[in-house]
Amino acid sequence: MTTPAGTRALRRPETGPAAVERAPSGRARTGPEFTGTGAARLAERCRRSLQIVYSSADAALGVAPREWVATPGYEVVGVLPPLYPEWLGDRSFGTEHATRFAYVAGEMANGIATTRLVARMAEAEMLAFFGAAGLPPDRLEKELDELAGSVGNRPNWGVNLIHQPSSPAAEERVAEILLRRAVPKISASAFLGLTPAVVFAAVSGIRQDAAGRVTRPRAIFAKVSRPEVAEQFMSPAPPEILRLLRGQGRITEREAHLAARVPVAEDVTVEADSAGHTDGRPLQVVLPAVREVRNRCRSRFGYDRPIRVGAAGGLGDPAAVASAYALGADYVLTGSVNQVTAEAGVSGAAKAMLADAGIADVALAPAADMFEMGAKVQVLRRGTMFAGRASRLYEVYRAYDSVEALPAEVRNELHRILGLPVEQVWRSVRRHLSDRDPSRLERAAADPKHRLALVLRWYTARSSDWAADGDPERRTDYQLWCGPAMGAFNQWTAGTFLGSPRTRTVVQVARNLLEGAAVITRLHQIRSYGVAVPSEAFGYRPRELA
Structure with missing residues (x-):
């Protein structure tokens, strides 16, 4: 097998398609394929050259392995070289x-x-x-x-x-x-x-x-x-x-x-x-x-x-x-x-929530690091109330100029969201900043609204820690950064080995995304030559790759 310069030959996964399709007689079938499913099977072996074949009898285009030699009634009209994920x-x-x-x-x-x-x-x-x-x-x-x-x-x-x-x-x-x-x-x-x-x-x-x-x-x-x-x-x-x-x-x-x-x-x-x-x-x-x-x-x-x-x-x-x-x-x-991979630094509870997400289960919420600027981050919506609660905190920031200006009913609402009285949150923020960034305390002393922002953004900063640690008491406050891709991934991996947390490693995720992308690219190639390829063929399924 030819390989890209500087790379190793890739071993075909055991769960992948056979090197050649077996004919009913048991003989290896290496001739052209004109049916969509047969052509798709050949396309999955993207590391092998393919020939585009025209059948004069059927006026149809198909594909054949590179080693196949045309016989009367067939014409090779194109050749596709090997396609490597590399x-x-x-x-x-x-x-x-x-x-x-x-x-x-x-x-x-x-x-x-x-x-x-x-x-x-x-x-x-x-x-x-x-x-x-x-x-x-x-x-x-x-x-x-x-x-x-x-x-x-x-x-x-x-x-x-x-x-x-x-x-x-x-x-x-x-x-x-x-x-x-x-x-x-x-x-x-x-x-x-x-x-x-x-x-x-x-x-x-x-x-x-x-x-x-x-x-x-x-x-x-x-x-x-x-x-x-x-x-x-x-x-x-x-x-x-x-x-x-x-x-x-x-x-x-x-x-x-x-x-x-x-x-x-x-x-x-x-x-x-x-x-x-x-x-x-x-x-x-x-x-x-x-x-x-x-x-x-x-x-x-x-x-x-x-x-x-x-x-x-x-x-x-x-x-x-x-x-x-x-x-x-x-x-x-x-x-x-x-x-959601085994190597990621989030709790099992957080990974389970992410693994249940669909493509629409996301929302925008205020960003902890750019809270006062109104910047947003995309987060998981399903199973957590973080997005709504963080958005409410930003509304409070916009409406009031200082902690002291907060009405009693707003303070009570903040207590329910933050889980602590406002004054206790401020003491926690002050201890944190005295160690990491004392200049922020100086600004807070001179700017009451900045002090209010520090109190409110405490929730947006701590919520990702609760998710990482798997704090059961703050499960509804987990901040999990998440885009629609998470839902697409869950749909793609459902029922496969990548659907299990134990075998969902970052390398296998990467290798399968790349392998599938190469196969889909090959399918697009042969379809662009006029070969009929069923839409189902583009649904590459995960498999363990060596």
Whole structure:
């Protein structure tokens, strides 16, 4: 069997289709197939070449294995070469990031994308990002220690750097930790624009090799949902931020000079209707728009290297993954579906709730990290009251200017939602911020409305911890980031080995999504040649893959 350069031959899964279909006589049948089901069976063996065959007797098109030799009455009108899951997306992705597939398991905050998940993906020659958002610096350092022991010298792993508009100092500290710990890949998410922290991560340590090419010690990924934000990441770092960093002594003059020759991020992930922070835009609209921005930036700045555009959001089954690649995605990134894998850092109770979700069982709720801005996150609606309760808290924030201005009936309502008196919540917030970000306390002392926001957002921040810990007393308050892809995944895996929590590993999820996407792509190919393919054939079912 021929294989892609630099990859291993893939063993056919035991549960997969037979190498050849058996004729009623027991002889191996290797001739052309003109029925939809027969053609679909051959198409599932996407790693083998196929011939498109015309039958003059029936005036019909069919497919045959590559080794079949045409006989009178048949004409070979086309040949399809092998199609490997490794070849989906842009081949430069694997070369640049030392991966076998153009596939990423995205960063789920608060350590939901665990070090174990990241290590398993790295071992399987794929890429994953640890979910550092929401973690205190000391825990992040501890998790990085664990990762270093798990991944060894592998370069195909990374960590999340999330935008923190309410606490720039905390964002800066995370960036400094990631650089000091030599994290090979950083995924910048939820950024509304470039900040000194993300530019520092992109620019620090860049050099010029003997051939004059700019080299970077780490790769920067950026998750965006708007073309105008994508353009900032696809452009060189802004001179004013470079001057600021240079003045602070954080980068050298040489680094600032070389930064003008490269984009801030060379991998930009288009986040469509995703879990968590989302604008809810359809992938079919925003991905082509960002690809066009990429083309303009490459032409304008004359880069000598590619900028890859990936797809995320709504990728819960092979058909969705195949469609993303067909749209021109250079790689795909999954999120929601990885929360129900064995390696995800959420409780069994939370995973069970997610596993029951349908495609419509989602809602928008105020984001904890951007509460005062009114930003929203997409969360699970079924089985939890979080979305409605968090929305009510934001209504209270809009209606009142301080904790002291809250009427007695509103305080009582907040007590029922928060589970604690307002004053007790404030004491908890104050203890937390005194350790992690004292400047927020100073602002709260000067701004009563900000103090009110801190009290109310306590619920939106703690609710994800309750879900991760499986707190039975707060089950109706679980905040579980979830998009429609979760429902699609549940429908696809129902009744299969991936429907069981014990066998639902992040690697098997990834491999099956990719395998199914390759099969569906092959089916589209033969249908575009005029071969009749029944719609049922596009329903690839999960199977254990080696």
